[in-house]
Amino acid sequence: MRTAFGETFDVPDGYLNTASVGVPPVRVTEAVLESVRRWGSGGYSPPEFDAPVATARAAFAALVGVAPAQVAIGPAVSVLLGPIAAAVPDGASVVVARGEFTSVSFPFAVQQGRGVRVTEVEPDRLVERAADADVVAVSVVQSGDGRIADLDGLRAVRQRHGTRVVLDVTQAAGWLPLSLGWADVVVGGGYKWLLSPRGTAWMAVRPGSDAAEAVPHLAGWYASEQPWGGIYGLPPLLAADARRFDTSPAWTCQVGAAEVLPWLAGLDVAAVHAHCAGLADALRAALGMPPAGSAIVSVAAPDAIDRLTAAGVRAAARAGGARLAFHLYNTGDDLDRAIDALT
Structure with missing residues (x-):
């Protein structure tokens, strides 16, 4: 479990794949599960x-x-x-x-x-x-x-x-x-x-x-x-x-x-942007890439996905490269894990 912007997330270490599937706060998962339980017991109106x-x-x-x-x-x-x-x-x-x-x-x-x-x-x-x-x-x-x-x-x-x-x-x-x-x-x-x-x-x-x-x-x-x-x-x-x-x-x-x-x-979207794009640009800097102000980083190295996977980093293979995505629940530890894998 980790906490970010006032919410708790059950996000595994190294999860940098929000551009494929976002991970909701725990209370959101619980609300959906409760809705399914009500459906299963005929409780819907x-x-x-x-x-x-x-x-x-x-x-x-x-x-x-x-x-x-x-x-x-x-x-x-x-x-x-x-x-x-x-x-x-x-x-x-x-x-x-x-x-x-x-x-x-x-x-x-x-x-x-x-x-x-x-x-x-x-x-x-x-x-x-x-x-x-x-x-x-x-x-x-x-x-x-x-x-x-x-x-x-x-x-x-x-x-x-x-x-x-x-x-x-x-x-x-x-x-x-x-x-x-x-x-x-x-x-x-x-x-x-x-x-x-x-x-x-x-x-x-x-x-x-x-x-x-x-x-x-x-x-x-x-x-x-x-x-x-x-x-x-x-x-x-x-x-x-x-x-x-x-x-x-x-x-x-x-x-x-x-x-x-x-x-x-309701969040301060400027703070969210600074957090997400800041982590992404830190990865770009470590790889010798210019900053982009985007939360998504594409790494063109042909073995990037294999190296990330071996290091326990969840990313996606897209457009001939590895796509990493930093959201509000990601941390410097996730960043360091990606940098170590790619450098």
Whole structure:
């Protein structure tokens, strides 16, 4: 057990794999287990889960800098982005970063039958190329190597050229300070840095944007203005706000998210960023790499994963290298273990 930022975590020494799976505080695990026990004994009353859904929705909104009414819930990033990509006009041009995580690029790429053109560009040219595109879709922090997108540049492109901006915060929210109310769409999965159960994701849609008018192709009962009053019959009386994009919640998963997201949203995010990126940059310095201000480090040595594994360090093999990720529960001991393995 270890304690960080006021919470207790059952994190093993050398766990540097949050970019794959985040480890929740112990009390979050206990809340999920209690929810499962209640399910196992017939103790569920479905409407009671509306409260944790609302709590998690509001906390995600706070983490990315938008209003709760702008946020929809879903099980995964690609599911939420599907209707947004389907609403892109026929023949539209979309740019994505080369090597972008496929949950961001695939929803747009499969629209090619309508003439939608998706072009991969080098990350350092993304802002330049976005100026001539209809849509730019990119992860705020790249999964493969931890590169942080030029958000100021993308915001300027949005203002000057009207390019629609779609941002994935899956590898950013929870450690990187974010204020993204200017973007058309902000989507993120919960099971990494947000320390929530897999099966939780959220999407913020800017009011007045084209995305807000997209057809909610996955609409079901939970997308109704009054979900418990709209479970039978037609017409579909959908919510007037972003809840029209809601999919039916995974109840127990939302219980876990409601336990952890308000805590994360209440932390001093500058202190969290300094802790996470500070450890990561210390590893970069030890390996002769320049600082990046990112919590993710990619080490290109071909035997890096084998050396880390032998030293008891949990990391991931990504994009031809070893990916290490430092979150708020990591310590200098984890850093030293990684440095010893790699040097």
